[in-house]
Amino acid sequence: MSSAVVRVPAASDPIAVVGLGFGDEGKGSIVDALARRRNIAAVVRFNGGPQAAHHVVTPEGQVHCFSQIGSALLADPNLPSLSTHRVLVEPLGLLREADVLSRLVSGDPLSRLHLDARSVVVTPFHRLMNRAIEVARGQGRHGSCGLGVGQAYQDSLRSSLPTVRLGDLRDPARLRRKLEVIRWSKIDWIEELQRENTSVELERLRAEMRRPDLIPATLHGYAELLHRVNLHDEVLPPRGAVLLEGAQGTLLDENYGFWPHVTPSTTTFAWADEISSEPPYRLGVLRAFSTRHGAGPLVAEGAPEVLLQGEHNKHNDWQGSFRVGWFDLVMARYALAVVGGVDGLALTCLDRLRELPWVGLVDAWMFSGDPTEAADLFNLDGQRVLGVLVAHPPCRVRQERLTRMLSQCKPLLRRLPSTHALLDTLQQALETPVVVRSWGATAEAKEVLL
Numbered sequence: 001m002s003s004a005v006v007r008v009p010a011a012s013d014p015i016a017v018v019g020l021g022f023g024d025e026g027k028g029s030i031v032d033a034l035a036r037r038r039n040i041a042a043v044v045r046f047n048g049g050p051q052a053a054h055h056v057v058t059p060e061g062q063v064h065c066f067s068q069i070g071s072a073l074l075a076d077p078n079l080p081s082l083s084t085h086r087v088l089v090e091p092l093g094l095l096r097e098a099d100v101l102s103r104l105v106s107g108d109p110l111s112r113l114h115l116d117a118r119s120v121v122v123t124p125f126h127r128l129m130n131r132a133i134e135v136a137r138g139q140g141r142h143g144s145c146g147l148g149v150g151q152a153y154q155d156s157l158r159s160s161l162p163t164v165r166l167g168d169l170r171d172p173a174r175l176r177r178k179l180e181v182i183r184w185s186k187i188d189w190i191e192e193l194q195r196e197n198t199s200v201e202l203e204r205l206r207a208e209m210r211r212p213d214l215i216p217a218t219l220h221g222y223a224e225l226l227h228r229v230n231l232h233d234e235v236l237p238p239r240g241a242v243l244l245e246g247a248q249g250t251l252l253d254e255n256y257g258f259w260p261h262v263t264p265s266t267t268t269f270a271w272a273d274e275i276s277s278e279p280p281y282r283l284g285v286l287r288a289f290s291t292r293h294g295a296g297p298l299v300a301e302g303a304p305e306v307l308l309q310g311e312h313n314k315h316n317d318w319q320g321s322f323r324v325g326w327f328d329l330v331m332a333r334y335a336l337a338v339v340g341g342v343d344g345l346a347l348t349c350l351d352r353l354r355e356l357p358w359v360g361l362v363d364a365w366m367f368s369g370d371p372t373e374a375a376d377l378f379n380l381d382g383q384r385v386l387g388v389l390v391a392h393p394p395c396r397v398r399q400e401r402l403t404r405m406l407s408q409c410k411p412l413l414r415r416l417p418s419t420h421a422l423l424d425t426l427q428q429a430l431e432t433p434v435v436v437r438s439w440g441a442t443a444e445a446k447e448v449l450l
Contacts (some may be wrong), residue, residue: 027245
């Protein structure tokens with residue numbers, strides 16, 4: 001490891017938890033474990049939206065998938081959960097999540113949830129349109145979660161389209177007008193897609209969007225949420241010991257990810273830094289092996305399926321299969337370069353490796369293309385790719401070209417004798433201490449060395 005000073009967070013320091021992979025790194029379980037060990041004032045969501053799926057397993061075996069509520073509420077049901085204006089909100093899904101969570105904790109979880117009135121609302125019409133677009137792509141799907149987050153986010157950037165924000169829930173008449181405009185604009189769009197695609201699924205989605213009871217049912221749900229939740233003109237975290245919980249992963253970042261297989265969100269520490277009253281301790285989360293849900297590059301793919309034994313991520317109609325590979329040092333270095341480094345790493349799913357005869361590590365790639373065409377994308381040693389270069393500012397055309405170049409890369413695998421050898425190797429290669437070591441799903445199975 002580097003001789004640089006290692007930062008140790010004080011008891012009052014905020015901690016930002018960010019995934020450094022393609023999502024599904026185990027951020028929720030890390031937030032839960034930290035909340036059980038530290039005196040936390042609040043948990044704050046600062047990016048993403050309802051596509052987050054942060055699974056937490058309690059020591060008693062209770063399981064909850066946190067999507068729009070902070071992942072610390074099983075550790076402390078009275079802990080405030082905050083979402084800033086950068087977080088997109090799907091009110092109907094939030095109601096369902098809260099009702100499921102209320103079976104595990106006392107009281108109404110929404111009474112502890114604080115939302116920002118400026119947050120973009122993901123409506124049922126965004127969800128249906130998102131799915132229609134993916135259906136129309138046929139075999140060229142991007143791997144969307146099919147929840148409408150990207151559609152709502154993109155619409156919010158267009159002045160020609162109305163955007164529903166949480167503050168609009170206070171004005172039902174205005175809200176209804178916006179929903180009607182959104183509905184008819186999406187119906188027109190689906191009908192355009194149908195001119196070139198006669199899919200039965202597209203017609204089903206169009207019929208669903210035209211349902212006469214859809215807007216009344218949506219308004220009813222929105223009114224219920226407004227009655228149960230704490231809605232503020234601006235949400236800012238309290239000073240001191242807060243957990244800043246990121247969503248998705250750095251390798252899916254809207255600017256630095258591998259286009260078009262990205263998420264409509266900044267998945268780095270940027271929005272955590274924006275809201276924090278003091279520089280947070282930066283904790284990056286990675287699995288002890290590579291995973292990716294759905295389409296997009298995964299150079300290290302090819303590890304044995306036994307690594308997914310007991311996995312809660314399954315094949316679904318929108319994202320497709322959950323894929324697996326060995327730990328990829330090239331990708332990890334790229335993620336660290338994108339976020340500007342971290343103070344410490346959390347390494348999860350170490351228990352999945354424990355019984356294997358050896359542990360794989362991808363420490364370089366072999367590039368089959370012309371090195372001169374990739375010189376601005378890769379750190380090359382002949383045909384060996386040692387690293388992926390980061391462009392500041394990022395450029396979408398460059399990221400699309402990078403995605404194409406990754407299809408010409410193959411992993412170069414090294415065998416290590418044990419999980420402890422992997423830990424030692426990663427700390428030295430990444431020059432970063434592994435301060436949380438997860439040997440199982442529960443908080444009790446995690447070594448927290450902060």
